[in-house]
Amino acid sequence: MTIASLLEPITGKPGPVRLEQAEDWMQGRTLYGGASALVAFTMAMRAFPDLPPLRSAQIGFVAPVGDEIELTAEIVRQGRNVTQVRSEIRNEKGVALTAFWLFAAEREPNGQRPADPPENWPGLPDENPAAMEGKGPTFIQNNFELRYGQSKGEDHGATIRRWARLTEDHALDPVSKLVLMGDVMPPGAMRIMQRMGPISSINWSFNVLDPHSQSKDGWYLSENSSQHLDHGYSSERLRMYDAEGRQVLDGLQSVAVFG
Structure with missing residues (x-):
């Protein structure tokens, strides 16, 4: 659909x-x-x-x-x-x-500072194995294709990084696509939870760095990282990069961690 x-x-x-x-x-x-x-x-x-x-x-x-x-x-x-x-x-x-x-609206720039490229660049999507095939919630299985964006089987702390794209182009404008895809990864806190339990996003704040983004073949590198986890809540940093390693979205999220 x-x-x-x-x-x-x-x-x-x-x-x-x-x-x-x-x-x-x-x-x-x-x-x-x-x-x-x-x-x-x-x-x-x-x-x-x-x-x-x-x-x-x-x-x-x-x-x-x-x-x-x-x-x-x-x-x-x-x-x-x-x-x-x-x-x-x-x-x-x-x-x-x-x-x-x-x-x-755009203004005449008074200084420029490109966003930092992602650390440990994982290579392009076709250089990485598929992820979550036949797994995950309904919206993932029906609408997204995922590939690993970090080496499989290694300890990456409280960071989850995956290549993601919509299985259909959907004719979305660039910003609508970023809004739809920006929250696709689970919180990095899942990597360091002491026991499995439900999680729930409470809020999401983000800045659009490139409202005209058109990443090659629709792939974006999505990264969620817990900056602090305690007392049942995780403060998460969310980033999205295009296929050339340019950051296009920068966000923060508070997540409730139950169980």
Whole structure:
């Protein structure tokens, strides 16, 4: 199922929406985080179609998102270069996801500093074995192809890194693709948990470094790394790189670690 089928009911007008094709994007009892974020992003884009490129976002995963939802979007402030938009997904009990989007036009640069390349470059996707074949949640099996982005069988601490691409191009614009794919990896905390147990993303904040990214063959190197794990919560750093090793997304996430 294409992501377009999931997004088709979103008109940009506030009100109830039924996501007819949600089942292929589920992660347990909720819509996969990247897909639910994309629903809220698409609502903002279709409500206000003349926005400049997305530069940053703050997303709160409040409650499970199912197929019966209500969508809202509003411009919080619109300046000469920067427009800030809030969009929300609601279920029958209240807010399920709240998102704050920062759109901004390009400016004449006053200094330049490229992002650092990834450490221990793993080689291109076709140089690495397939990962999670026949395993993982529904949304992975139905929509993504994964390959290892770090040597298999070695200790990489609290870092998970994989090459990922959508199994269908979905005709998504570059930023929508980054929103959909940016949360595809499980938290790095899974690598250092003392015992298996459920995990749940609480929020996700990210900066878009290249809103025009078109990585070769749709592959992106996705890396999640726990920066601190204690008291049942992990602070995670999320990065995405294109096939040439250029960072395109930089994010942070708080994850609840149960069990």
